[in-house]
Amino acid sequence: MNAKLKPSAPAWTDPxxxxxxxxxxxxxxxxxxxxxxxxxxxxxxxxxxxxKRPTTLRLDESVLARWRASGKGWQTRAAELLAAHAPK
Structure with a gap:
């Protein structure tokens, strides 16, 4: 996003x-x-x-556990791998 953030008001010290x-x-x-x-x-x-559209996909528990253990962004990485190997 290239939009500039609007400046925040300065912090005050007296409650x-x-x-x-x-x-x-x-x-x-x-x-x-x-x-x-x-x-x-x-x-x-x-x-x-x-x-992106939500869907249901049945995976082995061990496969799902390995994807989740790979860290944040695992769903995006899994989708990219599926897209790369999708039939044409």
Whole structure:
């Protein structure tokens, strides 16, 4: 995403000086996990080809366990491998 983030208001030090918390303020607030900004909502695909559809696939438990043990992003890696070996 190339859009620039809007600047946040500076942090305050006096708790009595805290702004009023409103529904609008909460809706516009940035959410961080540690130092990482968490994006809200589903990312928008650029083309129809990138749309993913949920499906059911029966796998051996040991195969599924090995994929999951491979770490974060295992579903994407599995989909790429399936796409590379799909019949034409």
């Amino acid at each position: 009595d000086d805290a702004p009023e918390i409103t529904d609008q303020w909460v809706a516009e607030a940035d959410l961080f996990k540690g130092d990482k900004l968490v994006r809200r909502g589903r990312p928008v695909g650029s083309t129809q080809a990138s749309v």
